[in-house]
Amino acid sequence: MSRKRIRDIRHEEFVEATIIAVHERGYGVVTMAEIAREAGSSAASINYYFGSKEGLMEATMRHMLQILKQAMLQRYKMATSPRERLMAVLDANFDDQLFTIPQCSLWMQFWANAPYSKRLSRLHRINRARVRDHFRAELRSLVPDGQIETVRLALQNYMDGVWLEAAQSPVALDPIAARSEARRVADLLLNSHNS
């Protein structure tokens, strides 16, 4: 157990270092040595723990997906109506733990590189499908059938767009503002005349 513990601690240290290093240097440019330096360790150690650079990147992405999943689950439990559950998904995406520049930056890097990595694209696909299903499930009772997909795409793409833009932000992000802004968009979409 102690052994297991050390492994986990080192894992986490490296993943944190990866988030920072990738954010600062870019996925395609960051080197093992830079990440190792950020972690106060050596490149050889990273390979010892993760097997390869791609292994480290996959672990880092998994780490972030885990945070998103947790944030979603936690907010889900407290939601009592379809509308609240829909908002929970939105809020989770702009959670304080998640909606930071380094993480948005990293997210964008992963997105951009997913098409060229089987392992990354698989994670990306799974995550997107989960969000999609959540949205669909809740929207079914919030808007007429003919609008479900339109609203869903509007919301899901909106979220992606916000992350993308956030990654380039010159100033620190404001998760609270992001959440209320997202809710406002959702309100507009759900209360349309067309419905």
Added chain:
Amino acid sequence: MSRKRIRDIRHEEFVEATIIAVHERGYGVVTMAEIAREAGSSAASINYYFGSKEGLMEATMRHMLQILKQAMLQRYKMATSPRERLMAVLDANFDDQLFTIPQCSLWMQFWANAPYSKRLSRLHRINRARVRDHFRAELRSLVPDGQIETVRLALQNYMDGVWLEAAQSPVALDPIAARSEARRVADLLLNSHNS
């Protein structure tokens, strides 16, 4: 004149090759040799014309921004009302000339790498500002003041999100469908009860 012509022709050839090669291999991974092969030329020639890899990438991004600008201008001229002009901006972003997988892919690559390149980030910023201004100008007469920014962000981020997703599409894109879907989203946002 003949000399000048050759330069332009080669420029275009290399830019076309870059779009394809970057799409296929990824911005951070694609090599000069691969692009050169795609263009049926040599890596040395690319440096002869563009000075460096980054020079080529910047030229390629400029090329794409030019296409977007043209598409927007053309549709603008035919629009006669604020609503139509708003739709013109949307449509331009999903123009047949622009909304293809390789180009969406490239777009995403540039986005992801802009933060690490002065030249790319400048182009990115300028483009985004132009779209923003267009949206704001038209929305002023379409929704109440308090909603302008919300609707603008909803639309602009939506477009970004669509491009992002399109880049990962396993099947060929359908620009016509993308345009009508975008219009549907716009309709929802413009016709909301809240307004």
Added chain:
Amino acid sequence: MSRKRIRDIRHEEFVEATIIAVHERGYGVVTMAEIAREAGSSAASINYYFGSKEGLMEATMRHMLQILKQAMLQRYKMATSPRERLMAVLDANFDDQLFTIPQCSLWMQFWANAPYSKRLSRLHRINRARVRDHFRAELRSLVPDGQIETVRLALQNYMDGVWLEAAQSPVALDPIAARSEARRVADLLLNSHNS
């Protein structure tokens, strides 16, 4: 200590290889691969230890300056008169350890390239100033004031000229002959009627 030792050993090995390789191929033409081959290693290793080609060249020049310095110090300790100390400086420049074709050759290469490298020119300047000061100090009590600079320049430039010519020698150098020849020149200069 063992680790520290390895670094030092490798350093020395590479420096030795550099002397030979530069002598054989020329400073401006010799490649990292050639030097590496001479050292029985890889070009990547050289960069690992010296950072760059220029770093290696600087280290090599430092190495030679160190030998010259040591030779001078050693002979200095045994000298008991100004005349002997003057001869010590001359002898040091033609020391058995130093006055070999590869080293003269390298010396000339460094001279020729010093003007184009901040790091090399600095070393070159420092070394020349040291020799100059030594000469001046001893000549003060050997020739009338009005001749100090003339004799000093005659000797210092003579030494440079000998090295230069030695670098092109088709046959192995004879340090003993070089030393006695230098002493003969010094004798002529010091015993002139003009004094």
Added chain:
Amino acid sequence: MSRKRIRDIRHEEFVEATIIAVHERGYGVVTMAEIAREAGSSAASINYYFGSKEGLMEATMRHMLQILKQAMLQRYKMATSPRERLMAVLDANFDDQLFTIPQCSLWMQFWANAPYSKRLSRLHRINRARVRDHFRAELRSLVPDGQIETVRLALQNYMDGVWLEAAQSPVALDPIAARSEARRVADLLLNSHNS
């Protein structure tokens, strides 16, 4: 004849440009393009006239040797005694036409690279032999037989050393001072007690 004339003019232009460019950038680093730019022409033209880079370098060295030869001949004609003829050789080496930083610089570059080029080393050897023979011829009647070689080496190496140092000079050269300094050195050597 007109044709011949154009060729000669272009030749000279390129040689002048080479002297400047090599001085500024270094023999081993200067490129055909840089020399061409200095000459206001194209690299292709240089190859048209000189066949190759080495051909250009050889022509440039020949040009400088020619100047030296002329300077020597001219001063020789006016000399009426062995001593004057000896001084004529010295003076010629520090002639106003010759003793400039770019030319000393170039000279050093050629020296350093002669061992790696058959064509350059041949020129170098011939020139050095000519100076040597001149010195020997005159010294025969100026110093005892046993000292001829010592004085000759002292003078010839002194001259080389001065050129070498001059190449690195941070301030413009003073040919007049150089000539009188050289004469002073010669005086010391010729008037030694030992003789």
Added chain:
DNA sequence: GATGAATGAGGTTTCATTCAT
């Protein structure tokens, strides 16, 4: 004569990865 255009050859440097300690 003159020069853009084009490129093969080759150099330096970087880097992920392996291995011995």
Added chain:
DNA sequence: TATGAATGAAACCTCATTCAT
């Protein structure tokens, strides 16, 4: 477990040279 040491592979870029115009 940890990391210096070492390197093959490969990328970018430069450059002398050739050739068509």
